[in-house]
Amino acid sequence: MQIIVLPSGSSAALATAQFLARLLRAQPASVLGLPTGRTMIPVYQTLISLHRRGRADFSKATTFNLDEFVGASPGNEGRYRAFMRRYLFDAVNVSRRRTHFPGEQGSSPSSYDEMISAAGGLDLCLVGIGMNGHLGFNEPAARLTPRTHRVRLMPATRRANAYLFDGRLREVPRLAHSMGIATILTARTVVLLATGASKAPIVRRAIGGPVTTRVPASLIQTHPNALVVLDRAAARELRRL
Ligand code: GLP
Numbered sequence: 001m002q003i004i005v006l007p008s009g010s011s012a013a014l015a016t017a018q019f020l021a022r023l024l025r026a027q028p029a030s031v032l033g034l035p036t037g038r039t040m041i042p043v044y045q046t047l048i049s050l051h052r053r054g055r056a057d058f059s060k061a062t063t064f065n066l067d068e069f070v071g072a073s074p075g076n077e078g079r080y081r082a083f084m085r086r087y088l089f090d091a092v093n094v095s096r097r098r099t100h101f102p103g104e105q106g107s108s109p110s111s112y113d114e115m116i117s118a119a120g121g122l123d124l125c126l127v128g129i130g131m132n133g134h135l136g137f138n139e140p141a142a143r144l145t146p147r148t149h150r151v152r153l154m155p156a157t158r159r160a161n162a163y164l165f166d167g168r169l170r171e172v173p174r175l176a177h178s179m180g181i182a183t184i185l186t187a188r189t190v191v192l193l194a195t196g197a198s199k200a201p202i203v204r205r206a207i208g209g210p211v212t213t214r215v216p217a218s219l220i221q222t223h224p225n226a227l228v229v230l231d232r233a234a235a236r237e238l239r240r241l
Contacts, residue, residue, distance in 0.1 A: 001207070001220065001221055001223070001226045001227075001228060002226070002227050002228065003207065003228045003230065003235075003238075004227065004228070004229050004230070005230050005231070005232060005235040006229065006230070006231055006232070007231070007232055008231055008232070009042065009195035009196060009231045009233070010042060011231070012193060012195050012229050012230060012231040012234075013039075013042035013043045013045075013046055013193070013195070014042075014046050015229055016043045016126070016191060016193045016229050017042075017043045017044075017046035017047045017050060017056075018046075018050070019191060019227070019229075020032070020043075020047060020056070020124065020126065020191075021047065021050045021055050021056040023123065023124055023189075024056050024057060024058065024061060025055070025056075025057075027123060028057060028059070028060040028061070029060040029061065029062070030060075030061050030062075030123045030124065031061075031062045031063075031064070031116070031119045031120055031121065031122050031123050032061060032062070032063045032064070032122070032123065032124055032125075032126070033063075033064050033065075033066060033122045033124065033125030033126065033127075033179065033184065033187055034063050034064070034065050034066065034084065034088075034126055035065070035066045035067075035126055035127050035128045035136070036065070036066075036067070036080045036083045036084065036128075037128040038163075039128045039193055039194065039195055039196075040087070040126070040128060040193070041087055043126075043193065044087040044088040045087070047088060047092065048088065048091040048092060051091070051092045051093070056092070057093065058092045058093050058094035059093045059094075059095070061094055061098065062098040062099075062100075062119050063084075063094060063098065063099045063100065064100045064112070064115070064116055064119075064122065064179070065080055065081075065084060065099075065100065065101045065102070066102075066125075066127065066135075066136035066137070066178065066179045066184070067080060067101075067102060067136045067137040067176055067177060067178040067179065068080045068081065068101040068102050068103055068104065068176060068177050069172075069173040069175070069176050070103060070150065070173055070175035070176055070177060071173045071174075071175060072173055077164070078161075078164040078165040078171065078172070080101060081099075081101050081104070083164065084099070100112070100115060101177075102148050102177035102178065102179060103150070103177035109147070109148040109149045109150055109177055110147060110148065112148040112177070112179065112183075113147050113148050113180075113183055116183065116186075121186060121187070121188070122183075122184075122186060122187035122188065123187070123188050123189065124187060124188065124189045124190075124191060125184050125187035125189070125190050125191070126191045126193065127184065127190065127191070127192050127193075127217070127220075128192070128193060128194065129192060129194050129199060129202060129203065129206060129217045130157060130160065130202075130217075131156065131160060131198070131199070131202055132154065132156055132157070132202070133202050133205060133206055133214070133215035133216055133217045133218065134154075134157065134216055134217070135181060135184060135216045135217045135219070135220075136178040136179050136181075136184065137151045137153065137157070137176045137177075137178035138151070138178055138180065138181050138184075138216040139151060139152075139153070139154050139157065139216070140213065140214045140215060140216060141213055141214075142213060142214075143213060144180070144181050144213045144216060144219075145180055145181075146180045146181060146182030146183070147180040147182060147183055148177065148178065148179050148180050148183055149177070149178065149180055150175060150176070150177055151175065151176050151177070151178050152174060152175060153172075153173070153174055153175065153176055158172040158174070159172075181216055181219055185219060185220075185222070185223055188225060189225045189226075189227065190220055190223050190225070190226045190227070191226075191227045191228075191229065192206075192217065192220055192226065192227070192228045192229070193229045193230075194228075194229075194230055194231075194234040195230070195231040195233065195234050196231070196233050196234055197233040197234070197236065199233075199234040200233065200234055200235070200236050200237040201237060202215070202217070203230060203234050203235065203237065203238065204237035204238055205218065206218045206220070207220075207221070207228055207238065208237075208238050
């Protein structure tokens with residue numbers, strides 16, 4: 001695992017976006033695993049500006065998002081597809097038919113893994129980390145489901161996502177589909193981005209603690225080609241190891 005600590009959230013987001021843009025330049029038909037979350041907004045903003053300067057071309061790329069809510073209607077702006085449209089897809093030249101979300105159009109979770117394989121597998125999977133160590137929507141548990149599956153969201157995770165539903169917790173779905181942890185780990189490269197002091201305790205447990213299903217993000221430690229990008233605030237507890 002390579003760990004890079006940058007001075008600020010914006011420099012960490014910039015480095016992450018440049019990493020993705022470099023891959024797209026080297027391999028325009030890349031297959032990308034993409035996350036949602038506030039951490040990613042500056043990454044996607046940077047990718048949009050790189051795209052406008054001709055430095056990030058998505059025309060041949062294929063994307064598979066990590067997760068999606070179950071039961072939010074297609075017009076619901078809280079859905080992760082709406083998030084991705086708003087913060088990335090509508091502003092770059094990605095082909096809509098090559099953007100994928102688990103469970104869309106009633107597809108079975110396992111078909112998502114088949115679609116990823118049929119596309120050639122994930123070249124890069126970018127991930128954020130939930131406050132409880134979740135990856136995608138793989139919540140902490142005694143056992144994790146390896147492949148794409150349906151999950152029941154923890155109350156804290158629903159609260160953390162309420163901002164997408166105008167702060168109305170009642171409207172946050174209780175169920176979601178998530179790429180499984182093994183699916184994420186099949187990516188040829190995994191990039192974890194975490195920024196801000198609020199993530200410091202979970203970053204310490206995920207990166208500096210033992211590998212455990214109680215902190216799903218800790219499984220990244222087992223990946224042969226993982227890059228962890230942190231800002232100084234998120235990395236500050238790593239020094240205490
Ligand atoms: C959601 C997503 C996760 C993401 C997490 C962190 O729960 N399902 O994939 O990592 O949010 O979000 P934030 O970046 O807002 O802290």
